[in-house]
Amino acid sequence: MPAMLEVNNVGKTFILHHQGGVHLRVLEGVDLVVEKGEAVVLSGPSGSGKSTLLRILFGNYRPTSGSVLVRHAGELVDIVAAAPRTVLEVRRRSLGWVSQFLRVIPRVTTLDLVTDPMLARGIDRGVARRRACAMLECVGLPERLWSLAPQTFSGGEQQRVNIARSFVDPPPILLLDEPTASLDAVNRDIVVDLVGEARAKGATVVGIFHDEAVRERVASRIVDVTGFTPQKAAS
Amino acid sequence: MTGVATMPADTGSLLEARLVSRRYGHHIGCEDVSFTLWPGEVLGIVGESGSGKSTLLRCLAGLDRPTAGTVAFRTGDCMTDIFAIPEQERRALMRTAWGIVHQNPRDGLRMSVSAGGNVAERLVDGGERHYGRIRAAASEWLTRVEIDRARMDEPPSRFSGGMQQRLQIARVLVSGPRLVFMDEPTGGLDVSVQARLLDLLRALVRDLGLAAVIVTHDLAVARLLTDRLIVMKSGRVVETGLTDQVLDDPQHAYTQLLTSAVLAA
């Protein structure tokens, strides 16, 4: 199986200039290869650097050292060294980020929110719209809400919008940042099913799940991040 | 962190700033700013008041000549140094190839000319001489920026601040520019009006494949609209990168200060 993600000797130290210039060493010597079709779940206690590593994989945090190769358009691209526009292109086509938070421009309707990621990938507007509708139905969001902006929705409804938006057109690599953290049982099951569906279509998954049961259902491999935690890490 | 000076020249770039400086006597407006903008990209310039954001924008948009450095814009197959060409040609580019949305609508609109006439101007500048077509295009663009057609023949002095900003956008976009400069486009607007404008800008940028350079001190606006950020302090660039990188993992002391004020909440 080809490697979809290849992390080589990645380290991350935060320098907090406004807190006495303290150096916060969070990760050291991270080596990790994720092959196509795998579902890797990062584990470790709070503060062990799971979230930091996941963000580095997405190109959101910039590692202090090392490289992160991501398979994009058939090639491995180092998103640490790549030009910003290359990173954006990798994210648009190959690398998806799913969190529990819906962070969007106010006033955009639910249907547009779910359609947008597909339009950005150049999918025809009509096709995108049909798939968006199907997805919203799948997550069980009442149709009367589709033409409204989700800011006024209940917490559960907003989560469904977020799930729909994230899984409507899953890219080859999915990074999941505790997407089930605050979901009720029904929504949690929907997410687990959708991850399964995405994997069945060939998606590769790396994620963080606090829920023991969900972790067991999703993971094909569990990676303990404490192995990458520096000995004298600040607590 | 991506070093701006080492950014490779790309054959498809739209705008290239190289070591752009603008001094007012001994006072530094902006100094040694370099970056490359590609078609369809939205670049944010952030920093506090007086950090040189607007000075830089004026240089990039051809309004003020830099005291040093070059600003090159793609015209056809080659990059044109916009301050090396005659003012006449630069003005022609400013009317067609790019547009400027000013912070104060009075700087970007003709307040005594109707909303439709404001939109019509860039069309007739471009040589259009058919009233019916001009009228139709103006009407269509006003609708696109959510201004009621019934108000087409009213002067913008009767419009609200949000409508005036949207009219500026219509006036600029009607001529199909490839690049739009915006100076604090949501400054002075209510939060709900801001949201509407942001939504509109986001959709226009996506649908038209526009590139944009947006000056703002509002990091929330920057996060929602921009792909990349340049952080400025005292006229200099202190940090650049993808917007989420700069805001979530700021490296420079100044950026950390800037983001902590917002994200700590």
Next chain:
Amino acid sequence: MTGQIPSGDAMPTVNYAYLDEQTKRMIRRALLKAVAVPGYQVPFGSREMPLARGWGTGGIQVTASIIGPDDKLKVIDQGSDDTTNAVSIRRFFARVANVETTEATGEATIIQTRHRVPEHPLTAGQILVYQVPQPEPLRKLEPSELETRKMHAWAEYGLMHVRLYEDIARFGHVATTYSYPVLVNGRHVMSPSPIPKFDNPKMGQSPALQLFGAGREKRIYAIPPWTEVKSLDFEDRPFEVQRWDEPCALCGAADSYLDEVIIDDAGGHMFVCSDSHYCEERRKAGHAGAMLATSTGGKLAASNGGDR
């Protein structure tokens, strides 16, 4: 032309045609430049004249600079030879330049005008001098002089069409009826001074030389003979001149510019030629409009033509 006019008993001596020779030379240089670049506004050092700025000082200075004892001068104000302004200026030049004056368009060598082009076709050798209050056609839309100069320099004239657009959008048609902007020689947009747009077509390919003087704004411009003058318009809204439903009530002319004249307290009105000389000539030649049949009309006609 340097000779001084004979001074009367109490009259102080003034130079021929009022202006000193240096000033006339300066204005002639400006005129030459204006003729060389048709439609271009040439700045000049406008002098104080013995009447207030805004009363035709630009036109008077141009006339003073080109007039000689052999000239025959006609002065009209809105087409009329006998309004106060026209009479005063005519008398002024008769006195300071010792020239013959006339009301006959065909006889005059120099015609100074405010707001009209005579109906009688001009001929080669004649000079029409316009009094111009505001020479800058872009001024209403662009207040900055620096900016309007750049716009002229680079022929950035989109704004003129914005002005026409505004008219059509607001009134359904181009409501500008005077000072209607023209493009001269395919290059410079020019204000024709506030003549009615009815007269615009007469400016193009005219055998006469047309000079424009704006005293307050200190600008001179010109249209040399046989120059193309195009009134600005849209492809789908071509330029049109005013039309009237009825001919001149006095002379019956259907091809001239008509003024509306109120004739009684009951709202009665008639349309008569604005060009008083043209109207008079037609009546002399036996043409008669509807009004001449009635007694009121007869009286009006008599007073109109009878001040000589």
